[in-house]
Amino acid sequence: MYRKDRAAGLAALNELFRSGQAPEPPLHGRYRGELVALDIAPGLTQLLEWLLRRWLPWQGKTFDNVAGRGDNIFTRDSYLLARLFWPLYRGYVADEPGTYRAFAFRTYAGPGQADPDRQVMKIDYDLPGNPVLSVRHVLDELVQIGDGTYLGKAHLRWWRGKWQLVAYFALYSNSNSKLSL
Numbered sequence: 001m002y003r004k005d006r007a008a009g010l011a012a013l014n015e016l017f018r019s020g021q022a023p024e025p026p027l028h029g030r031y032r033g034e035l036v037a038l039d040i041a042p043g044l045t046q047l048l049e050w051l052l053r054r055w056l057p058w059q060g061k062t063f064d065n066v067a068g069r070g071d072n073i074f075t076r077d078s079y080l081l082a083r084l085f086w087p088l089y090r091g092y093v094a095d096e097p098g099t100y101r102a103f104a105f106r107t108y109a110g111p112g113q114a115d116p117d118r119q120v121m122k123i124d125y126d127l128p129g130n131p132v133l134s135v136r137h138v139l140d141e142l143v144q145i146g147d148g149t150y151l152g153k154a155h156l157r158w159w160r161g162k163w164q165l166v167a168y169f170a171l172y173s174n175s176n177s178k179l180s181l
Contacts, residue, residue: 009038020143022109022119026065027142031150031153031171033060038167055068057081059099060171062124068108070123071101086131112141113155113163123152139163139170148173160175 013036035056040047057078063070071091074082076098083092094102105123112118123140130136137157145151154167 006039009035013151014038016145017143017153017168018115018118019086020145020151022121023144024093024148026068027063027070027150027171028065029173030062031060031173033058033073034039034170034172036151036168038168040164040166062101063107065107069104069106071104073099073101076100076175086134091129094178096136105140110143112153113139114153114165115141115173117144140169142171 022083027029034051035058038049038052040048056155057075059073059075061070071093072144073095079092082102084087089102089139091102091104095101103125104127105125106127108122108124110122113119120141120143123142125138125140126136139155140152141155142150142152150171151168152171153165154169155163155168
């Protein structure tokens, strides 16, 4: 549905997000990730979707619910490109064979950025050590929509201070799960 009617697909994702609940208990461990939809700007969205359908280095997230922290998992084949884009970033962490982790975040519960009437799990990248002009401007939000299935919204804060919803993503505790729309 999303590729045939973008507006209807995004509306359905928003409705599904609003039907979810903040994860309880908070997430802990490794979660496989899937990019569900992008919505940045006409033209740019389509270009990035085309590219990311062919190569998506982001594989998911790890969470430590005791510390209220986590980071992202990427395929090892993206490491050199990441070093090129963020040469001063020092938070790269070796992971399992074929992956590395980067871009730490803190987690906490709070009202949704675009859904202040909903409690969500915030995934906040505004931490010392993360790239100042890019990663620190990202705020993800997560709700649970099924057993081991979570739907997220990625927001980007532009330099003039305005937030924009730029993507939907899913996280799964079960490696066989997939979001079906």
